Amino acid sequence: MPTPLRLGIAGLGTVGIGTVKIVQHHAALLARRAGREIVVSAVSARNRTKNRDADISGYAWEDDPVALARREDVDVFVELMGGSNGPALAATKAAIETGKDVVTANKAMLAIHGQKLALAAEEHGRVIRFEAAVAGGIPVVKALTEGLAGNEIRRVMGVMNGTCNYILTRMESAGLPYAEVFEEARQLGYLEADPNLDVGGIDAGHKLSLLAAIAFGTKVAFDAVELEGIGRISIDDIRRAGDMGYKIKLLGVAQMTGRGLEQRMSPCLVPAESPLGQLQGGTNMVVLEGDSVGQIVLRGAGAGEGPTASAVMSDVIEIARGARISTFGQPAATLADPVPAKATAPAPHYLRMALSDKPGALAKVATVLGEEGISIDRMRQYHHADSTAPVLIVTHKTTRDAIDHALKRLPATGVVSGEPVAIRIETV
Template identity: 50%
Template sequence: MSNSLRVAIAGLGTVGAGTIEALTRHRDLIARRGGRAVDIVAVSAKNRSKDRGISLDGFDWYDDPVSMAREADVDVVLELIGGEDGPAKAVCEAAIESGSHVVTANKALLAMRGNALAAAAESAGVSLSYEAAIAGGIPIVKALREGLAGNAITHVYGILNGTCNYILTEMRENRLSYETVLADAQKLGYAEAEPSVDVDGIDAAHKLALLSSLAYGTKVNFTGVYTEGIRKVALEDIDYAEEFGFRIKLLGSARMTENGLEQRVYPCMVSQSASIAHVEGAYNAVVARGDFVDDTMYQGRGAGAGPTASAVVADIIDLARGSSMPTFGMPAGQLADAPVSPIERHRGAYYIRLMVKDQPGVIAEVTAVFRDEAVSIETMLQRARSQTQAVPVVLTTHECEEAAMRRTLDRIEALDSVVEQPTMIRIETLT
C-alpha cells in the first residue's frame, strides 16, 4: 500500500468524535477501500481536558485550530467546528492556502462562503468536500454530483431538517401543540435551547442553497432562498390537512423556472399519497428528479454522530483514492449567476383558514374577494357553530399566482367579520 493519508481534525464534538470512532473502528476496511491507510495525526478543540469518550492518545494537540491547519504536516483538514464565520472559516482558508484538502460538515459556512471557498480550493488544486453538510448520512452530494450527472435536474426537494420534521410528526401523532413538542424536544436534547436556526427554516435553507447549486450549476445563493419556519403551524391546520388528504411538512424545494431560480423553504401540505409525506420523525429525505432518470428518492438520518461520521469518512476515502470533484459539480468559473424568482411569482394551490364572526353574510363577503381577485376556490368547509364567537372557515384554492393570493388575503383580513390574521399554507404538487 502507498503512503497513508494524513488527517487533522478541527472540532471534536458530535461529528468530530464520531469521525474518530469510525476511522478507528474501520481502520482496516477503510484502508482496503481507499487503497491506503488513513492516519489521524493532529486534533484541535476548545477544551483539552474535556472527556469525549474517545482516546486522543497519539494525536498532536493544538489549542488553535488555525495554526493546526497551517502547520500540521497533513493531506486533509477536517473542519468540524461549525459556524458561518470565525474559526471554521479561518481553518478552511488556512488549510486551502497550505495545500490541504478540506472536508467539512458545515452547511452554514458553505451557504454563506461556498462560492469563494470553492474558487480558492480550485486555484490551490485541493478538494472541498461536504457530504455531511446536507442531510447528514444521506449521500446526496455524491448522487447529484456523480450518479445523476447525466441528467438535467428538473426539481430537487426534501425534508432537510430533522428537528422540524420531528416536531411536526409529534404534533400530528400525539395531538400536541408546537410549544409543547418543542419544549419536550429541548428537554430530550433533540432541539437546541435556542432553536431558531432549526425552527425558522434557516438550517434547511443553508442546505437547500447547496442542493440548488449542485442541481442547477448555479452559484450558491443563500439570500435567494425564500424561508418560512414552522412556528406558526397550528394543530388545527395539521388536523384539517389530514381531513383534506394532506400532511404538513417543512420542505426545501428548488426549481429552475422561466422567472429564474426558485428556492423555497416553508411548511406546506403534501398529498398523503406522496412518498415524502411518510418520512417521519427525525428522518431526512431528498427527492431529485432528472429528465432521464425521473424521480430518485434518498432517505436516512440527517444528524447524529453515526450518520455524519459515515458521510465524513466517505469523503476521506474518496481523497485516499485520489478522487477529486469540483465542489459544486463543475468548475467554479462555470457556475451561473441565476436570477432569483420572487415568491410573488410562485404558482400553486393554497390552504386558507379564516376565523370569522358567526353571522349571516360572512361567506358571501369572503367569496366576493376571491372572485374579484380571480382566485378560484376548490373546496370550502365551515364548521358548525361553536360556543365561542368566532368560527373557522377553511378552504383550498385552485392553482393561482402568489401575488393574487396575497392581495386576496390582505383584503380579507381587513373585513370586519374576519377576527384573526388568516392562516395560509401552500399546497405543494410534487408530481
C-alpha cells in the same frame, strides 16, 4: 500500497468523535476500500481534557485549529467545528493555502463563503467536499454531483431539518401546541443554541442553497432563499390539513424557471400518502428530479453521530481514492450568477380562517376570492360552539400574489375574525 492518507480533525463533538471511531474501528475495511490506510495525525478542540468517547491520546493535539490546518503531517483537514465565520473559516482558508484538501460538515460556512472557498481551493489544486453538510447520512451531495450528473436537474426538494420535522410530527401525534413541543425539543437537546437556526428554517435554507448550486450550476445564493419558519403553524392547521389529506412539512424547493432561480424553505402541505407526507420524526428526505432520470427519492437519518460521521468518511474515502471533484460539481469559475426569482409559479393553497356566524358570511369570502381570480377546489366548514366557525378552503392553482391580495381584503368584509392562514400545497 501508497502512503496513508493523514487526517487533521478540528472539532471533537459528536461528529468528530464519530469520525475518529470509524477510523479506529474499521481501519482494515477502510484501507481495502480506499486503496490506502486512513489515519488521524492530529486533532483540535476547545477543551483538551474533556472526557471523550474515543481514545485520542495517540494523536497530536493543537489548541488552535489554524495551526492544525497548517501541519505538514495533515493531508486532509476535516472541519467539524461549525459556525459560518471565526475559527472554522480561518482554519479552512489556512488548510487550502497550505495545500490540504478539506472535508467539512459546515453548511453555514459554505452557504455564505462557499464560492470564495471553492475558488481558493481550485486555485491551489485542492478539493472541498461536504457530504455531511446536507441531510446527514443521506449521500445526497454525491447523488446530485455524481449519480445524476448526466441530467439537467429540474427540481430539488427536501425535508432537511430533522428538528422541525420532529416538532411537526410530534405536535400531530401528541396533540400538543407548538410552544410545548418546542420546549420539549429544547430539553431533549434537539435545538441549536440559537433555535431560530432550526425553527426559522435557516439551517435547512443553508442546505437547500448548497444543493441548488450543484443542481443548477449557479453560485450559492443563500441570501435569495425565501425563508419562512414553522413558528406560526398551529395544531389546528396540522389537524385540518390532515382532514383534507395533507401533512405540513418544512419543505425546501429549488427550481430553475424561465424567470430565474426559485429557492424557498417554508411550511408546505404535501399529500399525506406521498413519501414526503409519510416522513416521521427526525428523518430527512430529499427528492431530486432530472430530465432523464425522473424522480429519485432519498431517505435517511439527517443528523446524529453515526450518520454524519458516515458522510464525513465517504468524502475522506473519495479523496483517498484519488477522485478530484469540484466543490459544486463544476469549476467554481464556471458557476453562473443566479437570477433570483420569487416563487410565483401558481400552486394550490390551503386557507384557514374563522368566519363570523352571520348569514352571507361565506358568500362574502367567496366573492373576494373570486374577484382575485382564486377558484375553490374544496371547502369545509366545521361545527362550532362559539360565534365563529372554522372554515378551510383548498384552492385550485393560484399565485401567492393573488392569495396575498385576497388576504389583505378579507378584514374589510367584516366576517373574518383573527388572521387567516395561507399555506402553499406542493405537488410532489
